[in-house]
């Protein structure tokens with residue numbers, strides 16, 4: 126047996142949810158460019174879970190179902206209030222809060238398809254409320270109740286900031302949510318599938334996936350990109366900073382991808398938004414700095430910017446705290462994880478690969494007093 130490091134190139138399952146072929150991404154066959162320009166996030170969630178686009182009536186109904194499920198059990202809010210809010214990372218808080226949520230769902234261990242569909246709606250609805258509530262509570266503010274009759278992106282911003290969002294903010298968050306929703310067998314989605322393939326429950330699957338997304342080689346990279354840009358500070362420092370990083374054999378966050386070779390098709394949409402939003406808010410330097418880094422890394426290392434690179438300056442120019450960038454990614458990716466969990470249940474087999482053993486040969490056991 127020989128191991129493939131990082132499972133590169135290994136095809137581990139069949140899936141009908143999203144595809145990456147020749148560096149093009151589709152959700153259920155629909156091009157990401159078309160979805161990013163035209164679709165609401167709720168439309169995309171419906172698509173991922175039902176493998177078809179909704180009619181207007183279905184979409185309105187689905188939006189209402191999500192809005193109806195946004196409120197959190199008081200116990201979850203009280204729990205969020207009990208954390209050490211100065212030190213707890215929001216992704217760690219999210220991981221725990223989502224797991225806790227499962228304790229308040231009477232159907233959490235009911236495995237029938239209809240129950241799983243109801244849990245899917247509850248989870249997708251409540252994740253945005255948890256992220257917003259955590260952000261408010263740590264500022265010493267009360268969580269804002271979700272609003273009826275508005276879309277998912279609007280409601281998130283409303284609960285986060287406690288005021289009506291501007292159209293441009295809603296558009297930016299909606300587009301970011303559409304772009305991050307699913308991505309074939311990325312590390313966190315694979316984690317969710319491995320977890321539920323034991324026939325564990327949906328709460329366990331998404332909790333495990335949050336843990337995988339949190340790492341800086343995956344979803345955690347967007348926060349690290351903003352950390353890097355903040356350290357660079359001014360445009361003229363960008364190239365010397367990156368040269369030093371490469372000389373130290375350190376990775377440049379937001380660059381490179383396991384699957385894409387020529388470029389990540391999501392990045393151009395975020396780049397355009399970054400340009401618009403940083404200009405609008407008089408913070409062009411973050412965009413200009415990002416372009417310099419992207420061009421340099423492409424030229425020197427042949428690596429493309431990934432989805433995490435420009436999302437950093439987009440969220441920053443919306444005034445969002447840097448450590449909330451990855452939770453926002455999670456909010457969107459919940460839809461993909463859930464789609465994959467439902468697909469895994471529908472055609473399940475335990476996922477259990479092998480390891481190529483490279484440890485010592487068989488050894489004789491020596492009792493502790495004789496070692």
Ligand SMILES: CC(=O)SCCNC(=O)CCNC(=O)[C@H](O)C(C)(C)COP(=O)(O)OP(=O)(O)OC[C@H]1O[C@@H](n2cnc3c(N)ncnc32)[C@H](O)[C@@H]1OP(=O)(O)O
Pocket residue numbers: 131341342343344346375376377378379380381382383384426428431432433
């Ligand atoms: C939503 C997402 O998850 S998108 C990815 C988010 N993650 C990041 O942005 C973190 C930075 N990027 C990376 O670490 C990588 O590009 C990954 C993890 C995304 C994918 O990489 P892998 O396919 O595993 O490639 P691997 O890490 O083995 O790198 C291959 C080579 O490219 C180099 N490389 C890859 N990415 C980078 C980078 N961002 N900066 C500098 N060098 C890089 C590696 O140092 C390595 O060079 P070597 O062969 O000389 O040792």
Ligand SMILES: O=C([O-])CC(=O)C(=O)O
Pocket residue numbers: 307308310311312383384431432
């Ligand atoms: O697919 C991957 O490996 C990482 C990624 O871009 C994503 O999860 O969106």
